[in-house]
Amino acid sequence: MNDKTPEFDAIIVGSGPGGATVARELSRRGQQVLLLERGGNQPLKNGVLPIASMMNAVSVGDKLASGRALTTGGTTAVYLGATVRPRVELFQSLGIDISREVEEAEKELPLAPLPDALLRPQSIKLRETATALGYELFTSRMLVDQSKCSVGYTYGARWTARAYVQDAVNSGATLVNQARALRVLVEDGRAVGVEYEQRKGRKAVEIRQARASTVVLAAGGPASPVILRRSGLKNAADSGFYCHPSIAVYGTSPLKGQEGFGGSWGLRLNDEIRIGDANFDRTFYRLIMLGQRQWRRVFSYTKSIGMGVMVKDSVGGELGEDLLYRKPLTEEDRDKLAQGEQVARRVLEHAGAKNLFTSAVSSSHIGGAIKIGRHVDAKLQTQYRNLHVCDGSVLPPEVNTPTLTLICLGKYLANQIAPAV
Ligand SMILES: Cc1cc2nc3c(=O)[nH]c(=O)nc-3n(C[C@H](O)[C@H](O)[C@H](O)COP(=O)(O)OP(=O)(O)OC[C@H]3O[C@@H](n4cnc5c(N)ncnc54)[C@H](O)[C@@H]3O)c2cc1C
Structure with a gap:
């Protein structure tokens, strides 16, 4: 570090829902914020190629991989927009009170169940069938700005964390894209900055450093534990993780249907198994079929019909010394x-x-x-002072629809770092 190393009040690593929220709240309170984002900042465009170009898979071993998006806004750039109410009592039992933040987030976000006009007819048919078969159903509030859907399903109507990144930038935050954090700089047990790799063009990279009195890792469930290990916290991620294994079942429907938002309802089988609507928009459906090498189905969107299954796995597996995740599917997982x-x-x-x-x-x-x-403690602070974590890596396994909870945790963390006056 030299005299030219830039200084900030806070460096936030990653601009998904956790990072974007902390960046927004802190910069609105006048803090000088640097937001480092590994991915690019291209406008979000619908289509197989633009979406596939942001997607990235992290291996969990056993031919199992987890999807994420590397771009401004993180995985919300490609998610479905489904929410569940954050588990206030669960966090209370961990010493964290997010009740005020939940109230605030619910007021400011476009959160509502979707009308049938924004669902595919296949989705409505499945919902009616499941009800007739006696299953108990739930409906999710969706993060969709319905005022943008006057002609029906509209790709750009989903709320993404880019909205909060934009708010942060409007309040003075500096967003640096193609900037991959490598490790946190630590002096006397206190975080003082971040070393990162700045991509320049296709191949060239430059190693840079920035200093701040607070560092928040929000690089996502898989990435933040790796950064912690690289920063010298050898006990980070030493007691397993979860990966919520899932499958989807697709078929051909007698109905033909237009595009719609998927994932807005499901069946409540038990706490361990969730079954939900998988009648997504055309692009998402095509990406699934391409991934499954179902070449003929790729072009049969209008007649497609599907349901998804996600199960809660027990916490286990390891982040090895090679910084790779490994977690075999158990008999119990396969059974569920x-x-x-x-x-x-x-x-x-x-x-x-x-x-x-x-x-x-x-x-x-x-x-x-x-x-x-x-x-981390109840301020989401690691054993290094002023180094916090706020992303999927700190969520207990009971949270299986994480976005809204992460927004509330981001608000909570900002209140711990710089209480609102
Ligand atoms: C297909 C799909 C559909 C989903 N649908 C839903 C849904 O309907 N509802 C819901 O609640 N959840 C959904 N999820 C999950 C949800 O989107 C994620 O769990 C959530 O975005 C996680 O937020 P995060 O902040 O932890 O990480 P992310 O959103 O992944 O953000 C992490 C950010 O950090 C960046 N980053 C990574 N490494 C570095 C580094 N070293 N340096 C700098 N930046 C870095 C990444 O580029 C990314 O922008 C879905 C996920 C997928 C894959």
């Missing part, structure tokens, strides 16, 4: 997936679906590698 698949197939068949196929198992998201109470 099979139970979920059976129900999904039952509902699909009763809805008239034919030619059913089940996808390979993938991971919904890697999370929980950083435990509140063990690796």
Whole structure:
């Protein structure tokens, strides 16, 4: 570090829902914020190529991989927009009170259930069939700005964390893209900055440093534990993680349908198995079919019909010394997936679906590698002073629809770092 090393009040690593929220709140309070984002900042465009170019897979071993997006806004750039109410009591039991932040987030975000006009007819048919078969259903509030949907499904209507990044920049934050944090700089047990790799063009990279009195890692469930290890915290992620294994079952429907938002409702089987609507927009459907090498189905969107199954796995596996994640699927995981698949197939068949196929198992998201109470305290602070973590890596396994919870945790962390006056 030399005299030219820039100084900030806070450096936030990663601009997903956790990082974008902390950056927004701190810069609104007059703090000088540097937001380092590994991905680019291209405008979000609908289509297989633009979306695939932002996607990245992190291996969990066992041919299992977890998807994420490397771009401004993080994985919200490609997510579905479904939310569940944050588990206030769960966090209270960990010494964290987010009740005020939940109230605030619910007021300012476009959160509402979707009308049927924004769902595919296949989705409505499955919902009716599941009800008739006696399953208990739930409806999610979706992060969708419905005022942008006057002509029906609209790609750009989903809220993404880019909105909060923009607010942060408007309040004076500096966003640096193509900047991949390598490690946190630590002096006398205190975080003082970040070393990062700045991409310049296709191949060239430059190693840079920036200083700040506070550092927040929000690089996502898989990335932040790796940065902590590289920063000297050898015990980071030493007690397992979860990856919520999932599958989808797709078939051909007697109905033909326009595009719609998927993921807005599901069946409540039990706490361990969730079955939900998988009648997504055309691009997302095509990406799934391409990933599954279902070449003929790629072009049969209008007649497609599907349901997804996600199961809660037990916390386990390891982040090895080579900084790779490994977690074998257990018999219990396979058993839960099979139970979920059976129900999904039952509902699909009763809805008239034919030619059913089940996808390979993938991971919904890697999370929980950083435990509140063990690796971070109730201020989400690590054993290095002023180094905090605020992303999927600190979420307990009970949180399986993380975005809204991360927004609330981001607000909570900003209140710990610089209380609002
Ligand atoms: C297909 C799909 C659909 C989903 N649908 C939903 C849904 O409907 N509802 C829901 O709640 N959740 C959903 N999720 C999950 C949700 O989007 C993520 O769990 C959530 O975005 C995680 O937020 P995060 O801040 O932890 O990480 P991310 O959103 O992944 O953000 C991390 C950011 O950090 C950046 N980064 C990574 N490494 C570095 C580094 N070294 N230096 C600098 N920057 C770095 C990344 O580029 C990224 O921008 C979905 C996920 C997927 C893959």
